[in-house]
Amino acid sequence: MNGAVSLLGALARNDVTTCFMNPGTSEMHFVAALDDVHEVRGILCLFEGVASGAADGFARVTDRPAATLLHLGPGLGNAFANLHNARRAHVPILNIVGDHATYHARYDAPLTSDIEAVASALDGWYRSSARPDDVASDAADAIAASYGPPGCVATLVLPADVSWSEVTHNGAPLARRAIVGDVPGHVVDAVATAVRNRAAVLLLGGTALRARGLAAAARISAKTGCKVLHETFPTVLDRGAGVFAPERLNYLAEFAAAQLDGAGVLVLCGAVEPASFFAYPSIPSRLVPDGCEVLELAGLTVDVPGALEALADALGAPDHPAVPEALERPGRPTGALDTRSLAAAIGSLLPEGCVVVDESNTSGVGLLGATVSAPRHEWLTNTGGAIGFGLPAAVGAAVGAGGRRVVCIESDGSMSYTPQALWTMAREGLDVTVVCCSNDSYAILNYELSRVGATASGERAKAMLDLTGPTLDLAATSRSYGVPAETVTTADELVVAFEKSLATPGPSFINARLASIFR
């Protein structure tokens, strides 16, 4: 048995059984080992950013890491943007990065690259396996590290000779995962006192946004009437009829500040203190009002839903507060296709139990409202601001979701970073419905251009934010990668296409042509 087979054995033993990969020569023994260790499924991606985004989406719906297989520094570079998104959300991922043979490094061959430097920007766990006998335990350590808490991107470098050389003893150790601790009672009590006595706002993030955390927050809200917000870009938000729905902290700093206005205490529950997404010349970066105390109920390394339950108990909150249970969908829209009718179309048909991957950006402004009382579903967002997240995350979510439909609401600018994900959807027959909001513009940048005070911009600047000349034919792009596609220009057409897609196994793509508000 060589190092590669030993590694795959360790992955299988630790339930890392999906590997999104784009291999090169250094990784050939890893690839060959897929025929020795059938528990691990290799899924080929045409670009490493698809692999990393897929690993992110997979972990979000399964609560366990997938592996990526990448080719030296350039492969990790290509994967970096979506790994950044995963890092910001503390999503566990195991990167396996093939490297030159250890003895080959000194020759400085063309692909020699500083993998560790790139990985260091991911701020997670890093190790290069030195010997075949170490690989299995290194993998177990990496997997354990990826779980955290908090979860992180773990990068294990696999030199080619470590991969191809024989191991002298084999073992597939179990990853020793850290215990997720409870929040101490005195912290809970202090927060309870503050919430009782002051105008309190709870800010929920991370695992507080799963059903158990939301149920506890509903109890607290029912008892105290405090405002409950959720972080702007949730990792996974459980939603739908019967689920307590916190208000979303607005993306725009001035609106977010208004949501926090008047708060005497801001209680962080699996979230960090919020700040403006970007800086603007005349808008404060800090959102929390002066004089508002910031208390942390539960950080990233503890049991956040448990802490919320303890807080609810300490406050004497009711066990089963009233939450709107009724399913309430918007009617099927007709007429022009704009952000409102788009949202209504999605809300009118969103299937029970689905996973929504949302990279709709400006076009999706109405989506959360139109789906809040739809059947139960999960909502995944771009947590790090590196666009090109949606299609890859939809790949991974669909692989992990065990047959549940994935609805990926994309946008034309964003999907153009990682269109290759469509091919993997087709190849794996994934049940993904892509609704791509096309407005031929980096619409958000047209908006930001004025917000940052760059008001005097002319035609040369505007051309850099404009996706025309030629217009992208994204339905054709999709078909070229093997995913059936159509273009719709009215709300009626979108409803028909969306309904058809939801009823059709495998992926399909709907190019939804919205009028741009900026052109």
Add this chain to the structure above:
Amino acid sequence: MNGAVSLLGALARNDVTTCFMNPGTSEMHFVAALDDVHEVRGILCLFEGVASGAADGFARVTDRPAATLLHLGPGLGNAFANLHNARRAHVPILNIVGDHATYHARYDAPLTSDIEAVASALDGWYRSSARPDDVASDAADAIAASYGPPGCVATLVLPADVSWSEVTHNGAPLARRAIVGDVPGHVVDAVATAVRNRAAVLLLGGTALRARGLAAAARISAKTGCKVLHETFPTVLDRGAGVFAPERLNYLAEFAAAQLDGAGVLVLCGAVEPASFFAYPSIPSRLVPDGCEVLELAGLTVDVPGALEALADALGAPDHPAVPEALERPGRPTGALDTRSLAAAIGSLLPEGCVVVDESNTSGVGLLGATVSAPRHEWLTNTGGAIGFGLPAAVGAAVGAGGRRVVCIESDGSMSYTPQALWTMAREGLDVTVVCCSNDSYAILNYELSRVGATASGERAKAMLDLTGPTLDLAATSRSYGVPAETVTTADELVVAFEKSLATPGPSFINARLASIFR
């Protein structure tokens, strides 16, 4: 005037007048400044890897850097692979990476990222501009650094507030470029003695592969009969009838070692000591035979063509040795489309003065032979092994080539990393002919799989090297990005399509379906 306008002024002053960009909110003032500084041309790319590859291609044909405009760490990450290729070839590039406002960094907003860590893996020049007044001189320093020698990737970070704040004094300093030194006479004499007395092999790289270096090498070869090789992956190789054509050092280590067999002295001329591209279990990484001395005539920081001329003079070489001057093209091929007829088709029609961007990989095995006596042209290759180079480099080469035709010989697997480059070709109306060699396979990996000794591979491994299920319809991908395209399946069809494309202004794409030898 704000920092952004000052920066663009410094670029213009230093002849960096092309910026391949994919901006975000932090870069809005830079974008707006394009309307103030008309000397700088912004070219929008849909993905940062296109911008970086384009900057590489541009610099290779113009001998001066282009700028990229990237969005924080994720933007630099997306650009990384093609920057790696540029780094390996010492191609000058100026990255401008927008960052959060300096005062905003402490809030750890979602896009906050360790730009410096990623940049450090590029092993070039790095600085973050601290004040608006510094930006212009920082830019001049960065440009000077990018020229080297040796050339490098310079990364200048531009915080948003440095970009939008007013400068108090303005100046656009001239980049103080380092002098390229001459090789000392005693080094030339020592090499001359060695070449006279021993079986010598010259290995040419870098600027030795431009016309002046090749002419000097021809003289040396004519006088001494020594073998002259060129590095496997030239940055720019001047070629064609009347140009001395060194033999290419083979990509495969065993063949490369055979080319060096019997050498008593290996003379490095703008090249580094060669090593195997990858390590293999039973093939030595070092290519130079035991007992062969390695002498450096000229390294990366000196005037390499000048050193070759000095060596030729020292050897008493003739001024004008005989070099085959006759134009000699293969006939137009007919019949099946394979690597031979593909090469003949290209060779039969390659236009004078064109730039060839070669990322044909296994499919291009016959190309150099079929074009050696074609009309004069330049040949650009992937110098770092990070694939996805070809289409982006063709964009940049076409922008820089002043109307000369760019012939980009791509392959299906490689182009799938950066297909978005096609849109920029269409938008800018670039005279690029893409011939994409399609064999539905990572053919090189199928080959390497056996070479690394992973012989027992089964269906699960092979599926990771196979680009079917579905087959990529790359002509449709091209059309979806606005570049006219057709698919050809015979040599005759390729000749017709290639000839038509060469005669048609703007880009066009030919999907050349070759039978894979590995499926």
